[in-house]
Amino acid sequence: MPTTPDMTTASDPGLLDTLQHQVAVFARRAEQTRLGGVGQVRNSMDRAAYLLLNRLDKEGPMGVKALAASMGIDSSTVTRQVAPLVDTGLVKRTSHPEDGRAVVLQLSPRGQARLDEVRSSRRELMAELTQDWAPEERESFTTLLTRFNTALSARQSSQALPDAVAPADS
Template sequence: MPTSQDMTTELDPGLLDALQHQVAVFARRAEQTRLGGTGQLRNSMDRAAYLLLNRLDQEGPMGVKALAAGMGIDSSTVTRQVAPLVDTGLVKRTSHPEDGRAVVLQLSPRGLARLEEVRSSRRQLMVEVTDGWTQAERESFCTLLTRFNTALSARQSAHSGHGSGATGTESAPTS
């Protein structure tokens, strides 16, 4: 079976260099703009908050451990990232219905409204950034980017020794 080193030498090094460069440029631009959206909502929600709120919206109430496992991050990181969301009323902490000692996190009505505002703004940004693209090009790009993120997540899980099952897609919005 060929090793990844063998496969790298079989592929076009120039194409691999161009790909890694474009990924680096994308990462820098995404961080600079935070891909936050347009208008007044531009950069109005950081990436961590967006991903946490989106996962709670897509998958429903859950405990810190389940949320962390689904996102492929530590429970302590989730606890730290959720605290300001609870403080601002976007997320509610409630007792687990079967185990009153356990805490369940859920999106509040205010959190859902805020998430929908941000999603709408970010949708508009995607319209602007992909202006001139066909529907098929947008779908192809989304498919390939999802595949890329999934592969990165699987690699990270394999190298960290955590089999968290995170897909890397961070629950892509369906709305």
């Protein structure tokens, strides 16, 4: 079985220092601006709400445990983050189609409209920030950032305590 080389010997430590610094700067700036978009929609939806609404849009209605598992977070966190989305009418609770006793979370029409508005604004911001990039640079950056996020997610999953992971069949 191949072993993973030590990153400090396999790569330039100065490059890795620059990478970690740029990731930290990106995280700070992204949080400061929320990369929320442009115009009136700017900073109008927090990261947790956006990610939850986006997940429900892409994967459809699901229960809290399934939503938590698909996002790699704790069910209690999802419950806490979903409550204001239900209160504001962006998400609705409905009965499970096969088990009327179970509750599923579903993007409401209002939630879909709001998500579409925020996505459009964020898309406009991404276009503005990368307007002087060649199309292949945008594609490369997107590919590499996706790969980086996937590696972070895999690392987080491998380090999670077994008790903290929601069952996959929920």
